Amino acid sequence: MGDLSELATLASKHMETWLFYLVALITVPFAFGVLLDRNIIRAGFLLIGVFGGISALFLLLQAQFLAMAQLMIYAVGITLVVVIALMLTNPRMEEDKSPSIPAQKAPAALVGTLLFIALYMAILSEGWGNNSEALSPDNITIIGYSLLTHYALPFEFASILLLIALVGAVMLAKHDHFNSKADIDEIEEETKEISERNEHVVKV
């Protein structure tokens, strides 16, 4: 029993680290799956697993609110939209068997490497966690407070960005051939023709 209790204290001391590795062990294969799976829709579903893993990481960092938001918005909302878009573009849902073009491989590798280096350096250079608030289970209040005071400007910019996206989506969904003058003339002519034809039919 003595050994067991020692083990328990040891485990609880490094609990967070163990859990981090556990989550990583689950999430990283999902991430590779997203990249390597030839079946694009299955890759989309694997993305849900990746986002779920990230939200588990947030939970480990005591950021409950962020974890829930991550799960709700990224893991479900956005990924589902992505998956549906994929289903609509590839109705037969077969595996993509077209061979990759060698000419694209080198630039892709270059861009990927550069991106990785940039991210790595950014992560190293930033002084993470220096000015963080005290960890508390009630950090929703802190999030709300800092969003509307210290980070008010980025927050508003994000809202405007979303608004622009929304308006853009509405514009895309509308029929844009009503915009140009020539199109409108064409349509008017067509309607005239049709109405004439209809009159003719009525007369007959």
Place this chain on the structure above:
Amino acid sequence: MTSSAVPYNLNEIGKFFLLSGVWLGIIFGAVWAACWAVGMLVPQLILNAYPNDPCALNVANAIRLLTPLVGVMVFIPINAMYMVLAERRGLALFTVRKGPNRVGPDGFLQTAADAVKLLFKENINPHGGDVLMFTLAPIIFFAPSVFGAIPLLAAVTSNHDLFKIVNLPTGIFYVLAMSSIPVVGIVMGGWASNNKYSLVGGLRSAAQAISYEIPLVLAIITTCFLVGSLDVVNIAQMQKGTDNLASFGFLNWNFFGAGAIPHYLDLLMQGKLEGAQVVTSAFWSLALAFCCILLCGIYLTGACAEINRIPFDLPEAESELVSGYNTEYSGIRFAIFFLAEFTNLFIVSTVAVVMWFGGGATPFPGFLDANTFASIATPFNQALAQAGLPPLMDGQTMSGAFWAIFKTYALVYFAILVRGTLPRFRIDQLLDFGWKKLIPLSLILLLAVTYIRELV
């Protein structure tokens, strides 16, 4: 429809209530016994066996932490069995039929027989389907409803010691996040079935869930604004009425404007309002109550769509899509889908009860409250104490649980009534209603409540 010509159907109604009573007794007896055993009895036995051992203490605590999970795990299958039966018998009442009445005494065991049958049926994998995803889909559909229900346990048992740990500060947000996951299971199952009907069902489900989640979440967030908390226990306890007029019984519920009306009545009775204030204050109180009733309506509508109940059951519209996303499912995987569907209905009703109908609070002060239940519980506890066992229950928890269950099942029966009445939407009407009516309405209400709250 002449009222004089209607002979009363007390026989069938009586049978329905008897059935409900027996099944609810079974469900909550089992859940209560399981929670008591895991949360109190086993830890106590361990501590008695190894006194003064820190390791035994750890083990006992670990077992105690499992109580909420065990409670939910025991609850879900039995509850789903009862709800299927209640739905069939209730619908039979509404459609002037008798419903299942052959298996067991008067059909009490019909769903138990169905469950056993489903468990023994063959699992068939569709040709050309993605077997892994096909198997995973029911699990993804079902698991969130288990974990999502857990924080609500704390709310409905008046924050009992055993369930305190599941009371997250982000309570209601957690429930919402969890309840949004099942859609993934539906889309996944629909896609992995390699069947056109399933795929269309899955796609419809995704479109519907994404559209109706927005008004649903907005309705809940607005109520959280009003209350000033995301914590389910906090929200439930704030609505607890007293016998003062300032927070009288059911008038204190969020459904009636989060205490605006009794507060106004109290001020009026004490003569603190003068002149035009009497009218304006009454107007704003009533406006807030009206907004809250609308919010509750939006939530119930959105929830109906989220869990694919009739009139929003387009993902499994049997007249168009055979059975929608679960066309290809059979055996235990189908049973899991079925189980989760009814559990989701229960969870959604519980959320509504916690958010708007006062959680475990009595509607009338003094009516079947903690004292009444304490007087029932005392003899049991004394008998157990004499046998050296931990107490079985306390009045506070019993009263909370009783009223929460009562209100939840009242909402479930309302859902059954709606199912018996309304026809199914068409998919374009459904999206139109969601995006063009409910979302603007909930946004307007969000604004209105924020302002009116200051004016009351």
Place this chain on the structure above:
Amino acid sequence: MFALVGRSIESLYQVARGLKTVFKHTVRPPITKNFPDDMPDLPGHFRGRLALAVNPQTSEHLCISCLQCERVCPDKCIQITSHKSPETNKPELIEFKIDHGLCMFCGLCTEVCPTSCIINTNDFEMADYTRESLVYDLKRLTLSQDESAHYFAKKELPMPKPKPPKPAAKPAAPAAAAKPAEDKPEAKPEVKAEAKPQDLPAAPAPESPKKEEQ
């Protein structure tokens, strides 16, 4: 905007009315019956299993082998075997077969039957394990005297005229009526063979007697 609000209120009211109507149905007694326990009360003209009636008063078989039903049947599911009686020169029934697996219960045979012999009973539970057992023979088709009386009363059919008494056969027939239904078809051929000579004036068959055999 106001129109929208008005429409919302209107639709909410209509939904509430619908809910109220459905809820009011709760207090109505169910119109369903516990089928195997309570048999449905079917009207006389219900077209169920075909059967051959006997005279409710005298228990004589009513079939005169006119073959009209066989000819009118659109499914050709009736098969009658008869021969010419050497004594009376009249057709005499030997076998009567109806394939209920083929029958579509149109009721045409019952309409043409001159003696109201072939009738649709109210029996509809005919599920069976083989197709062969759906072919009913004379024994299974013939009803008992009580059953015939029941259906004659229920369908309000005119009573067939009792055949002129033949001292030897007639007193025996009412006594036979008390026996269980299964005995009847076996008893029939002898009874009929004896009754046939007297049958001639009573039978209202407009058809000339059939000579051929099936």
